[in-house]
Amino acid sequence: MNGVVEAGQAPPTGPDRPASRRWLPWLLAATVAWAVLLTVLTWTSVRDDPPTVREQRSLAEAGPVVDRAAGELAAAAGDTAVLTPPEVERGCRVTPFADGATLVRAVEAFVPAGEERALLEQVADRLPGHWRAGVRVTSDGPLLRADAGEFVTVEGTVVGDGRVRLVADTGCRPVGDDYAAPTADATGAETEALAAALRALGGPAA
Structure with a gap:
C-alpha cells in the first residue's frame, strides 16, 4: 500500500509542502509594491497629463474656450452675425452619482435665401486650421463640424431660409466653480478672439 492513496483520503503532505509557504511574504510584498506603483503613476498622470475626456474639465474651465469660439464664429460669419446670450443647462449626469451642466x-447669421451653404463654407475656411473645420451635406442639409479644443464641439446648421446658426457646445461636464458669463464692458475671451479674427481677415477690430 506504500505510495497508494485510497479513495476518500487526502494525499499526504510531502516534505516540500511547508517550503512553498516561504514564498507567501514575498508574494504579499510584491503585490503591495505593485499597488503603490499604480497609485503613484495614477497620481502623476492626473497631475501632469492633459485631459483625455471632457469629464476632466469643468464648466468653469471650458467657459473661456467657448467664449473664444463664439468670437471666432462671429468674426468668420461676417457683418450679419449676432452673438446670442450664453445658455447653461443644468441637470445632466456626468456619472450616475454626479450632476453636471x-x-x-x-451665433446667428443671415444671408440671402439659397446662400446658406456658401456661408457655412466661408466660416469653415476662416476658422483656425487646428479646428479642422469642414462642411458636409447630410439628409438635413449642409452641416459644419469643428473642434475648438478642450472637448468643445462646434456645429453650424441651416435653421431657416437665409438663416444659419453656429453653436459652440461643451457637452455635459462637472460644474466646478461655475461659468462666469462675459460682462458688458467689451472685455473677455470672446471679444479678444473676435478682434483678433477680424484683424486677421483684414477688417476693423473695433
Whole structure:
C-alpha cells in the first residue's frame, strides 16, 4: 500500500509542502509594491497629463474656450452675425452619482435665401486650421463640424431660409466653480478672439 492513496483520503503532505509557504511574504510584498506603483503613476498622470475626456474639465474651465469660439464664429460669419446670450443647462449626469451642466453659445447669421451653404463654407475656411473645420451635406442639409479644443464641439446648421446658426457646445461636464458669463464692458475671451479674427481677415477690430 506504500505510495497508494485510497479513495476518500487526502494525499499526504510531502516534505516540500511547508517550503512553498516561504514564498507567501514575498508574494504579499510584491503585490503591495505593485499597488503603490499604480497609485503613484495614477497620481502623476492626473497631475501632469492633459485631459483625455471632457469629464476632466469643468464648466468653469471650458467657459473661456467657448467664449473664444463664439468670437471666432462671429468674426468668420461676417457683418450679419449676432452673438446670442450664453445658455447653461443644468441637470445632466456626468456619472450616475454626479450632476453636471452644459454650456452653449450660439451665433446667428443671415444671408440671402439659397446662400446658406456658401456661408457655412466661408466660416469653415476662416476658422483656425487646428479646428479642422469642414462642411458636409447630410439628409438635413449642409452641416459644419469643428473642434475648438478642450472637448468643445462646434456645429453650424441651416435653421431657416437665409438663416444659419453656429453653436459652440461643451457637452455635459462637472460644474466646478461655475461659468462666469462675459460682462458688458467689451472685455473677455470672446471679444479678444473676435478682434483678433477680424484683424486677421483684414477688417476693423473695433
